Every structure is written in C-alpha cells, then in structure tokens.
Amino acid sequence: MALLDTVTVGDKVSLEILASRTTTNSPPTQSDATVGVACDAIKAAFGGKIPDALTLQIVSTAGSATMTCAATIWVYAGGKWGKPGLGATSAAKGLLNGGSTIDEVTADTICHFETVDFLAHFERVYIEITAIGGTSTAVKALLLGGLRYGSY
Numbered sequence: 734m735a736l737l738d739t740v741t742v743g744d745k746v747s748l749e750i751l752a753s754r755t756t757t758n759s760p761p762t763q764s765d766a767t768v769g770v771a772c773d774a775i776k777a778a779f780g781g782k783i784p785d786a787l788t789l790q791i792v793s794t795a796g797s798a799t800m801t802c803a804a805t806i807w808v809y810a811g812g813k814w815g816k817p818g819l820g821a822t823s824a825a826k827g828l829l830n831g832g833s834t835i836d837e838v839t840a841d842t843i844c845h846f847e848t849v850d851f852l853a854h855f856e857r858v859y860i861e862i863t864a865i866g867g868t869s870t871a872v873k874a875l876l877l878g879g880l881r882y883g884s885y
Contacts, residue, residue, distance in 0.1 A: 737770065739778045744880040748778040751860040751874035753794040761807055761814045761859050769807065769859030772852055780880045783853040788877040789860075791835055793843035793870060800843050800867030801836045804829040804874070809857035834864065843872060852876075 736752040750770045761768045776783050793800055805827045807814050816827025829835065835845045852858055860874040 737774055737778075741880075746779055746876075746878055746880060747790075748775060748876045749873060750775075750858060750876055751862075751872075753871045753873045754862050755795075755865065755869065755871045757862050757865060760805070760861050761809070763814055766809060766812070766857065769809065769857045771857055772855055775852060775858070775876060778876075779878055784878045785851055785853070786878075787849050787852060789829070789847050789849045790875045790877055791829065791843065791845040791847075791860075791872055792875065793837075793841070793872050796843075796867045796870035797841050798868040799837065800841065800870040801834045801864070802843060802862055802866070802870065802872050803832075803834050803864040804872075805861045805863055806849065807859040807861060808852070808855040809859070810855045814859070834866075843870075846877075849876070 736749055738749045740747045772783060791804055805816060806829060807827060808817055816823065818826045820826040829847055830845060835843060838844050
C-alpha cells in the first residue's frame with residue numbers, strides 16, 4: 734500500500750495515512766497546512782462521512798531484531814496544528830500508546846491498535862514517528878473503520 738491507499742473488505746475500510754517510515758519525522762510546522770492527510774480524503778474513503786470513532790493501527794512493514802517505535806498524533810483546525818487529548822503539558826498530549834514505546838507483538842512484528850475520536854472536527858491529521866528502533870524497522874499508519882455508522 735501507499736499513502737491514501739484504501740482497501741475495502743465488506744463494509745470495513747483500511748486507509749493508509751502514513752507511508753512506510755524507517756526514520757523519525759518532524760512535527761508539523763504551524764505554517765504548513767499541507768502535511769499529513771486531509772480529512773476530506775478520510776471522508777471520501779469512508780463513504781462520505783468520517784465515523785465518530787476510528788481505529789488507528791501502527792504496523793511494521795519491514796525489519797528485524799527487537800523492533801519498537803513511538804508516535805504522536807497531530808490534528809489541524811483553524812490554521813493551527815495541535816495534539817489531541819489530555820495532559821498537564823503539550824508534551825504529554827497526542828502520545829500514542831499512552832506515551833510508552835510500541836513494541837513487537839511477536840518476533841519481528843509491530844501491530845498496535847488505538848481508538849481515535851472525532852476526526853471530522855479537523856481539517857488534517859498527521860502521524861509523527863518520534864522514535865524507531867530495531868534493524869531496518871519500517872512502520873506505517875492506517876485508519877480502520879466501517880462504512881456503517883453504528884456499533885458492530
């Protein structure tokens with residue numbers, strides 16, 4: 734898959750929002766309204782409406798040894814980037830996996846799932862990889878959800 738590739742199986746959708754990364758990336762700059770993924774693209778992938786809750790998946794695409802990564806989610810609205818969630822400081826917000834390193838679920842496989850709420854309130858979403866470890870580790874981020882907007 735590549736950035737914005739969509740796979741639909743039945744009524745389940747998987748949308749790639751971060752292409753395979755082998756290095757850390759920088760947080761978005763306040764003046765850059767072009768990085769990350771436009772929420773309009775997310776809306777289109779999910780049949781014209783962004784579900785209130787989606788699942789963010791961080792998954793390895795390559796690597797070996799003891800693979801790990803750490804990630805932060807950023808959202809853009811009203812001309813400003815910010816990190817969603819609660820925290821005593823900005824540094825404590827937007828951290829995936831509660832700020833802990835995401836590690837392997839089995840040998841040479843990273844696969845982490847986390848709920849992301851209310852992306853329809855924003856214009857863009859960006860995943861920052863703040864740390865990555867292992868041998869030739871590569872990770873991508875996907876948004877998972879359904880075309881129906883209720884409980885499954």
